[in-house]
Amino acid sequence: MAVLTFDTYGKTRVRLLQVRRDGARHGVTEMTVQVLFEGDLAESYTAGDNRKILPTDTMKNTVYALARRKPIASAEGFACDLGRHFLSRLAHVHQVKVEISETPWNRIADHGSAFTHGGHERRTAACVFTRSAHTVVSGLRDLQILKTADSGFSGYLKDEYTTLPETTDRLLGTILDADWTCSSPVQDFNGLHAAIRSKLLDVFAAHHSLSVQHTLFAMARSVIDRFAEVDQIHLVMPNTHCLLIDLSKFGLDNPNQIFMPVDEPSGLIEAKVSRD
Amino acid sequence: MAVLTFDTYGKTRVRLLQVRRDGARHGVTEMTVQVLFEGDLAESYTAGDNRKILPTDTMKNTVYALARRKPIASAEGFACDLGRHFLSRLAHVHQVKVEISETPWNRIADHGSAFTHGGHERRTAACVFTRSAHTVVSGLRDLQILKTADSGFSGYLKDEYTTLPETTDRLLGTILDADWTCSSPVQDFNGLHAAIRSKLLDVFAAHHSLSVQHTLFAMARSVIDRFAEVDQIHLVMPNTHCLLIDLSKFGLDNPNQIFMPVDEPSGLIEAKVSRD
């Protein structure tokens, strides 16, 4: 017999842009929000009984209404407000998960009300509310970075399918995803995000890299060491390859100057580092 | 102190196209392969010691070499061959996960060696090999489907943010992702995949839908009921909305004829159904 063993539903890709109008100095916050419920919802699946189904369209409306009721101070704060709102009203819902992806906008020079889009990078926040607890994960996605010195890869395991030459000088590029959790309440999510992002970039830039794994750990460790409130950080770092072009057939050397970036294949390196 | 609490590495987006040349009647298999290792690898992260790191470039080469050694019979079979290969050779690796996404190609009429690309849909296979067990998950991604009759949504929970009108006749569109596992060895992964895909489409088309949840469960249950070897199926069905255009301002009715498809936002409905 077929039985329902897991279910969840909600709304995804709710796009919101909030303009804060403090006189002539405006601020812009753009987000994409996802809300997912778990709970006592099985009858909607097994019998088409919708009496416990709050429409996903209502979730969308709620995102907009709550943003109007209180200006968004941080992605994490707004995610928690949404989670709390739904869980407090719907007794049959056991868990609300809110995920937010924030699109960066940067002010044009010192203009009060004009902005340029900040590119691919996203700031993220995920809050999971249950009856007994709630967790907050902060992070970033798609921060593409490249270092042109202090990166090598050698001394590795070889078998009969290994053709990669060892090198002490290569390009190291990645598109960083990071997520971190804090053990104590955070007063300033925006400031903490900026500081952790800056620390990750600094260590990436300065590290004498023996592998992506090596640099990933150095980056993660630096966050644990520097930020007492962070108790775990999870980094995903694809190795987005830049292939050195062989110009010898044309009588030319190529001392790490001319590369072909390729999107695929790529390495994929991932780890979690925690406070002991 | 910072400690490594999880790590994995591997190669992603390895693209492979295999041509089978049985006389003038060719066959084409296109796949994208991902290989991930877990094991005794911490020294590479914490000390830059690469002695246990098989390069991800070698993983890529291995994909191509194994495909040459034995023609690919199925995505599942090839994923298992790759997993077995790596685990049997590398004592310090505890788990190998191979994920394959297969791109469809269709023969042009009855030509022996010409094909059209099959679109967005992908067939997937994921195999996880450990020292004690291995699991195989078969599936599909991005199968976009639409039904224009027999779909309603009414009788749902309402609050002060609910504005959605109830309806007994709407469009129901989704982009189906499905994954299933089998409890007994599968003799013909290709045949089973085709049969499950066909069953999912048939039930989607024929179901008198009271909600996406309702139809999702009917589809999943039909697979459990029909295929004795399947012990669990996981479906993800976004509700990709088509908005009915209000033409009343122009003196026109619109009895479910003219819609605006929108990519975002969308509902998101997900469930697992298992054999009891």
Next chain:
Amino acid sequence: MAVLTFDTYGKTRVRLLQVRRDGARHGVTEMTVQVLFEGDLAESYTAGDNRKILPTDTMKNTVYALARRKPIASAEGFACDLGRHFLSRLAHVHQVKVEISETPWNRIADHGSAFTHGGHERRTAACVFTRSAHTVVSGLRDLQILKTADSGFSGYLKDEYTTLPETTDRLLGTILDADWTCSSPVQDFNGLHAAIRSKLLDVFAAHHSLSVQHTLFAMARSVIDRFAEVDQIHLVMPNTHCLLIDLSKFGLDNPNQIFMPVDEPSGLIEAKVSRD
């Protein structure tokens, strides 16, 4: 002094899905429409005078209203209806260009009201209406095709940067764009589109190809030869490469069996063929 030397404006990416409900047997047409005006519009640019600017939002509404007033029989027909509508009403508009891209949907088995998305390929129609004439261009986009036999490339020009080996047996893949115009009125745009598409595929499949240029011309010529109403056809055929993997380092041959498809770089071959 700065003078306005060209201007146009309009609406792009208007998405429309029309359901035709002939009893239980439904039909689905999905399109994306773009409308562009040229005319006596300079004051809107130079002085912010909007009195001759029909809002692009009105263009969008018109697309939906006209689709309701008369079922869409063909992309070309609907494009012409839209062009005629605007030009006949707005004396200061000198040209209306309507471009339509149609998304394919295929019926699921013999179900009356359920469909699968047809993938990346699009059918296109572009109509340009002026006071003195109108032109119709029919076409298709993103028809990805591959042949695994009867394709070579040799005897080409070489210089000191040429490293490509000559071959009499390679894969030939492309993502076809085609546009054609007719010299006489077309009674059945849908039938003509299907027949030309089929002819292009047949010639691609059967041609003994000495280069992409060679096959492109054979395809184009076959349309001119077969369809008396077509007076010009324009084909764009990128050469989407599949790289033969060198397995010799692993003691393996590779007689055109194992390839790596790459998205970039690609060749780009383009030509127009006309009736003399």
Next chain:
Amino acid sequence: MAVLTFDTYGKTRVRLLQVRRDGARHGVTEMTVQVLFEGDLAESYTAGDNRKILPTDTMKNTVYALARRKPIASAEGFACDLGRHFLSRLAHVHQVKVEISETPWNRIADHGSAFTHGGHERRTAACVFTRSAHTVVSGLRDLQILKTADSGFSGYLKDEYTTLPETTDRLLGTILDADWTCSSPVQDFNGLHAAIRSKLLDVFAAHHSLSVQHTLFAMARSVIDRFAEVDQIHLVMPNTHCLLIDLSKFGLDNPNQIFMPVDEPSGLIEAKVSRD
């Protein structure tokens, strides 16, 4: 009879990353290059005679070799070097068109050899070389910008399909494409590009906008007025809509604070402005 009336071929999406290593202070230039030939090439199409066809693979190799022979000083300069190279060697080629799209990279703080990707925006250069002349077009693509004040749209033409409310305060967003040509030789393409980009942003930010057309012309005119060497500029500005959310059903006002950004549909406004 079918005759060839236009043809061109070349290589597209050649990706190049050049690292300049001036001691510990590195520089990075990433480009995607396209090269297209026109000339006496008809026999390759009509007869499969490849004797005048320089392989597109050779074009790719040439891009890499020329980048090694001389460091890239500007996109325009490199495009011209490539055009000159091919035209001077191949007597049967009548025109070489080189198009370059440059990907921005920004230095991380003051690190010498670490960079972040600059996002969606691209700098472009297109050079067309013929036996008698060559032209250079400089530009940018995908510069996404938004202004939250000083933008209205009213006083426009209305018909029975017009439902858009007039407004004196709306968001104005666009994704700017710009191309410009110069009448006199340019000494510093990089400096000119930066100065024009900055001027476009400044005018966008400061303009009291009565329509997208109005702001587009002000931006274009400012470039003609300020930069004596520019003789024409072409701007394309989609109107990427942010929809004001109606919160009145929830007892909330919405004084231009909460919006839903939508990718489609969008307005499309385009013009060329020239020096008289």
